[in-house]
Amino acid sequence: xxxxSILLLALCPFVGPSLDVESGGFIFWQLRVPxxxxxxxxxxxxxxxxxxxxxxFSNPLATPSTVGTTAGAVLGALVAVVLLDGGGVSGIPIxxxxxxxxxxxxxxxVAAIAASGxxxxxxxxxxxxxxxxxxxxxSTGLQYQADMAATFEAVRWSLGNLAQVGYQGVLMLxxxxxxAGVAMLTQTRALEALVGGEGRAHSQGVDVPRVxxxxxxxxxxxxxxxxxxxxxxxxxxLIVPHMVRLSMGASRRVLLPMSxxxxxxxxxxxxxxxxxxxxxxxxxxxxxxxxxxxxxxxxLIVRRPKR
Amino acid sequence: xSALLTLDGLTVRAGTSTLLEDVSLTVDRGDLVVLLGPxxxxxxxxxxxxxxxxxxxxxxxxxxxxxxxxxxxxxxxxYLAWLPQHGLVTEPLTVQQFVAAARFRFxxxxxxxxxxxxxxxxxxxxxxxxxxxxxxxxxxxxxxxxLAALVAQDASIFLLDEPGxxxxxxxxxxxxxxxxxxxxxxxTLICATHDINLLGHIAPPDRIDRVRVVGMSGGHIQFESxxxxxxLSDHLYALFQVxxxxxxxxxxxxxxxxxxEAEGVD
Numbered sequence: 001x002x003x004x005s006i007l008l009l010a011l012c013p014f015v016g017p018s019l020d021v022e023s024g025g026f027i028f029w030q031l032r033v034p035x036x037x038x039x040x041x042x043x044x045x046x047x048x049x050x051x052x053x054x055x056x057f058s059n060p061l062a063t064p065s066t067v068g069t070t071a072g073a074v075l076g077a078l079v080a081v082v083l084l085d086g087g088g089v090s091g092i093p094i095x096x097x098x099x100x101x102x103x104x105x106x107x108x109x110v111a112a113i114a115a116s117g118x119x120x121x122x123x124x125x126x127x128x129x130x131x132x133x134x135x136x137x138x139s140t141g142l143q144y145q146a147d148m149a150a151t152f153e154a155v156r157w158s159l160g161n162l163a164q165v166g167y168q169g170v171l172m173l174x175x176x177x178x179x180a181g182v183a184m185l186t187q188t189r190a191l192e193a194l195v196g197g198e199g200r201a202h203s204q205g206v207d208v209p210r211v212x213x214x215x216x217x218x219x220x221x222x223x224x225x226x227x228x229x230x231x232x233x234x235x236x237x238l239i240v241p242h243m244v245r246l247s248m249g250a251s252r253r254v255l256l257p258m259s260x261x262x263x264x265x266x267x268x269x270x271x272x273x274x275x276x277x278x279x280x281x282x283x284x285x286x287x288x289x290x291x292x293x294x295x296x297x298x299x300l301i302v303r304r305p306k307r
Numbered sequence: 308x309s310a311l312l313t314l315d316g317l318t319v320r321a322g323t324s325t326l327l328e329d330v331s332l333t334v335d336r337g338d339l340v341v342l343l344g345p346x347x348x349x350x351x352x353x354x355x356x357x358x359x360x361x362x363x364x365x366x367x368x369x370x371x372x373x374x375x376x377x378x379x380x381x382x383x384x385x386y387l388a389w390l391p392q393h394g395l396v397t398e399p400l401t402v403q404q405f406v407a408a409a410r411f412r413f414x415x416x417x418x419x420x421x422x423x424x425x426x427x428x429x430x431x432x433x434x435x436x437x438x439x440x441x442x443x444x445x446x447x448x449x450x451x452x453x454l455a456a457l458v459a460q461d462a463s464i465f466l467l468d469e470p471g472x473x474x475x476x477x478x479x480x481x482x483x484x485x486x487x488x489x490x491x492x493x494x495t496l497i498c499a500t501h502d503i504n505l506l507g508h509i510a511p512p513d514r515i516d517r518v519r520v521v522g523m524s525g526g527h528i529q530f531e532s533x534x535x536x537x538x539l540s541d542h543l544y545a546l547f548q549v550x551x552x553x554x555x556x557x558x559x560x561x562x563x564x565x566x567x568e569a570e571g572v573d
Binding site for chain 1: 389
């Protein structure tokens with residue numbers, strides 16, 4: 001699985017219309033490679049964050065989409081599109097800034113509830129879902145008020161898009177992604193103990209509220225940055241950790257790094273297909289992650305031997 | 308020298324109900340304390356509040372001279388290990404990995420954690436299970452794996468919450484034999500249980516009389532006694548409203564519940 005992922009990643013930029021034209025160098029180095037790097041970073045972050053969230057909540061359905069990170073970003077982006085009328089700050093689109101802030105605010109509320117030590121993990125997840133619904137309601141209200149053009153722009157953004165020209169996005173995103181990734185991976189031993197339950201992990205010496213705060217809070221920093229730049233990309237955080245767990249076991253020592261690697265490969269492959277499947281235009285990558293990922297998960301579950 | 312574990316005036320309230328009230332208990336190094344009491348007596352709550360899994364409203368818990376609240380996680384885990392009442396998770400983690408995760412408090416290499424995990428599994432007698440995943444274990448196997456995790460954590464005090472629950476008789480005897488061996492090797496244990504009929508197996512016959520028995524009901528400690536105390540069956544009658552008779556079988560003394568014979572027992 002490791003070799004396959006790396007091989008697929010390496011192949012991605014060579015897929016597509018022939019590069020043997022005058023602008024081939026530009027297409028390869030300024031369009032395809034930055035887009036691949038983007039897919040790699042976003043896919044790795046979403047896959048890793050999904051694995052961390054699922055462990056923290058002891059719930060297979062916990063993902064950046066269910067603890068409010070994505071909904072917060074979408075709300076932030078809508079506020080920017082509808083109320084702030086475009087523009088940007090030092091080259092960063094205002095939509096991206098607003099989405100990042102939205103993702104952080106909602107996730108930090110959830111992380112604060114989690115770190116307070118008052119709530120059990122299912123309650124925290126419930127709070128995340130409640131905030132997701134609340135943010136969604138405000139988003140819908142904003143869309144209803146907005147004009148056609150703004151709504152269209154917001155909907156397009158919410159489908160997710162990894163297309164890049166040049167390396168600005170890559171440079172902007174990489175510090176967040178690297179910091180969040182490293183911070184989450186430092187918690188591997190604590191997360192492995194959490195598999196046995198929160199109480200047991202506590203009795204083994206794990207500072208459970210701290211692990212939750214790092215996983216959710218710093219995880220949100222990475223996920224928020226990705227969602228802000230590329231829009232919400234569904235299913236990667238949900239499906240990738242399950243693919244890894246079902247094929248390579250549940251040890252967090254394997255699950256966390258492999259979720260990052262497989263997430264990167266999975267998103268890169270989906271994005272490459274999205275790039276070439278329709279001649280002359282892109283399909284939103286979120287359509288493909290769901291269309292490919294969902295049957296894959298069903299197959300992995302069904303092929304397991306009965307016991 | 309101060310006691311290993313000192314509970315002073317522990318009170319736990321949740322909303323309007325009082326789960327524990329003014330519980331004080333001193334446990335010395337090398338004690339085996341059996342917590343008895345009807346369902347809802349507060350035995351699990353007591354263990355939870357010692358561990359800090361439940362907030363104390365009033366009172367303090369000290370290990371040696373230090374408040375448990377002042378201890379970091381790793382240090383608390385050096386003193387206190389816990390066998391929860393509810394069983395294992397059903398993730399496809401291997402038994403070896405699960406037991407190695409219990410070594411969290413140690414700063415050590417992965418290889419060293421795996422070695423400790425193997426020897427803990429060996430000590431509990433389930434070494435062949437090492438590569439099985441948790442979701443394939445039977446109830447008895449799962450309980451032994453959970454005990455191996457305690458051995459791997461190697462804390463001074465084991466807090467066992469109804470360890471014999473859901474086990475068949477042969478696993479129950481193995482379990483109580485294991486508790487007795489841990490105790491004989493110098494471990495300090497606190498064991499909440501309903502298995503009064505099996506208490507005679509919790510320690511070797513030459514040490515059984517020194518097993519401490521603490522009776523709880525309604526969040527209070529009702530009595531402190533020992534297995535060798537001749538008034539223990541009176542205390543148990545007061546606690547459960549069921550008479551217990553002391554019987555000697557095969558060189559071991561057992562307490563057997565004899566309903567409907569309130570008078571003239573023992």
